[in-house]
Amino acid sequence: MALSWRKLSIADLEVIFALHMAATEKVGRPELIRPETPEFFRHMVTDAGEMVGAFDDQGLLAYGVLQWDLSIEEDPFGPLRLDRSTRLAKFAGSSVRPSFWGHGLHSQLIARRVKVATELGFEQAYSTSAPGNHRSWTNLLGEGFRIRALKEQYGGHLRFLLLKDLEDRLQFEPVEWCADEDIAGHRRLLDAECEGIDWRHAGERHEILYGRRA
Numbered sequence: 001m002a003l004s005w006r007k008l009s010i011a012d013l014e015v016i017f018a019l020h021m022a023a024t025e026k027v028g029r030p031e032l033i034r035p036e037t038p039e040f041f042r043h044m045v046t047d048a049g050e051m052v053g054a055f056d057d058q059g060l061l062a063y064g065v066l067q068w069d070l071s072i073e074e075d076p077f078g079p080l081r082l083d084r085s086t087r088l089a090k091f092a093g094s095s096v097r098p099s100f101w102g103h104g105l106h107s108q109l110i111a112r113r114v115k116v117a118t119e120l121g122f123e124q125a126y127s128t129s130a131p132g133n134h135r136s137w138t139n140l141l142g143e144g145f146r147i148r149a150l151k152e153q154y155g156g157h158l159r160f161l162l163l164k165d166l167e168d169r170l171q172f173e174p175v176e177w178c179a180d181e182d183i184a185g186h187r188r189l190l191d192a193e194c195e196g197i198d199w200r201h202a203g204e205r206h207e208i209l210y211g212r213r214a
């Protein structure tokens, strides 16, 4: 089926919020996904960011948020070890209609926002993802993000902080695989200045490959 893509506007707010609620409800684990308000999305389509959307004949099928006003966020520069002058944007959430999960749309949402962010002159993009939400971070790793930190945020929920160099200048040497639920292992590797660079299935679970900058 042919999908049409376009930038979302204030006229789309109602369907954006409905899709956010439907996807979150289907996951059924509120601790994994930050709950958003219609007000948040209004900011994102007006003054604080830009949203990309895919449509089919039933309406909005998927959206992705690119946010550049980071003043409403917990400080990302310290945990990401970035200079505060870095031109940094946030990939601040995405949802796909549950009946369409598993068709690779999330990767397309990421790739499209990488293009927009690059065209807008950002140097780096970051995103947060719960260790338990493998559908989120596997696709971010697949599109060139690296896990660079692990911290509690959004009111005490554990999140990976993932970063992508939009100019793709970095090379890594593999160091060690770590099971996704091994939180102590992630902390140890991140403290040793390794970064999560790839993933693989390990039975029912997932493992993350940590590497060190070459």
Ligand SMILES: CC(C)(COP(=O)(O)OP(=O)(O)OC[C@H]1O[C@@H](n2cnc3c(N)ncnc32)[C@H](O)[C@@H]1OP(=O)(O)O)[C@@H](O)C(=O)NCCC(=O)NCCS
Pocket: 023, 024, 027, 033, 092, 093, 094, 095, 096, 097, 098, 099, 100, 101, 102, 103, 104, 105, 106, 107, 133, 134, 135, 136, 138, 139
């Ligand atoms: C995370 C999300 C955007 C992924 O979108 P997507 O386009 O389906 O991504 P993919 O095509 O890569 O498929 C993701 C997974 O969904 C699985 N899937 C497919 N159909 C499914 C269904 N009916 N029910 C449950 N899972 C299904 C796929 O098998 C795949 O799982 P795997 O990684 O274990 O193999 C989507 O699941 C979603 O909207 N989730 C709720 C919001 C969210 O978590 N957003 C990201 C963080 S803000």
